Amino acid sequence: MTATSTATSTATKTATKTATKTAVLDVVVPARAPWSAVLSAGQELRVVDLEGNQAVDFLLYDAADPTLRYSAQDTLQAQDTIFLSTGSVLRDCEHGALMTVVADEVGRHDTLGGACSQESNTLRYGHHTAGQHACVENFLAEGSLHGLGKRDLVSNINWFMNVPVDPDGSLGIVDGLSAPGKSLTLRAERDVLVLVSNCPQVNNPCNGFDPTPVRMVITEGGRA
């Protein structure tokens, strides 16, 4: 109950702050749920980690031609770090720009770790997790509403997820760097479809072992 009231007050405060901009959409995505939206070129999407350390699994596509889809590998080729933050250009599989991170209150986000799935959960934690909800379930369900299927799913972004790579190559999902109310803002470089899974994972620290809601605010761009 405490967590819920915190989320409500945070959302109210932030809504006041954004009231000066043209809000096209302002929604809370429930814990564990999928979500999608089409943004026009120039519009901005603010993703708010309402209660802190909630991984937001994120894919994006050219709205007119979804065979042009996010490519983690192309995105990383064009920058000098494996992490995503302000200035990162989210690129498609033909190297074109889909969106740009224009603001980030956390500092770094992941695009190496991919999405959790029922299938990979059985490898990572054991076969008792085979029936648990997972991001790939959300991506498949929400993607199917846009005519997308399994062939269209690729390595995704994990906003608010902390995945360091150690000097010996060890990689792991560790405790997050985010906090309640922290957000990041993306600008659409062309008309894009964004596909989201508000991560339901409970077997690692990516959601603080407690999946929570996130807020999505779409505004007309061009603000100072």
Place this chain on the structure above:
Amino acid sequence: MNASPTATTLGARQHARAQEGTVVDAMPTVPASRWPDPPDGVAAADLTWATVVAGGGYAHRSLARGTHVRLRDLTGDACAHVLLLRADEPWERLNPADTTKVAWQVYTAPGQLLLSDAGRVLATVVEDTSGHHDALFGTTTRARNEARYGDGSAQGPSPAGRELLALAAAKHGLGRRDVGPTVSFFSGVTVGPDGAPRWTGSAGPGAHVTLRAEVPLLLLVANTAHPLDPREAFTCSPLEVLAWRGEPTGPGDPLWTAAPEGRRAFENTAEHLTAQGIA
């Protein structure tokens, strides 16, 4: 007046047939059993695929479970961009994120399991003399190669890996949507403490890596410069590909139990193939 030797169907046929026996640097050896230098312990009769892929070229083959595939960097500037798919169910394909995340390790080494998006093992790395590989940065695109080298078309002087893989996929009835994230061999990248990538190049001439197919496997390979290769001129040299009959990893193999995550991946794979009557 001299008649052209190919002015008639008879002459054209004789001209065409006289060309057999020409030897070039990059070409398949058919049948593969004629390959002159099989790997140690491999009988020539067990070779099922033998080819040399030019720098800027590609190759592809549907392979039986248990097949071993050796990729060799002949002169030190090959870079093998590999996409793996189930040959019988190609909607299941290589997932580099799961490959690294499940193993808790981004660097390729012997014992690496190349995992699909379905919690199963597509292939294993059974041998590696290079140690210079990359599972993070993928392959090149036409747009990026055009910007870097002036051309990225498949038939041009600096082909993009994605263009080559799209051709390879098309020859198996697949499209660009099926060309997902890839891994590459013989052109290394390390990640610094600040998250910055560092290109480490190749291990030199002759390095090789051997993969073992754990399922009926479709292997697509593009031999082209790595996206982080800093050299101004497009640089890529021939890649040798040899495949031979063999056995998949079994429960008695040390690799089966090397890690609990890997054991469950092998168990998932075995159960799936058993239900299909394949294993």
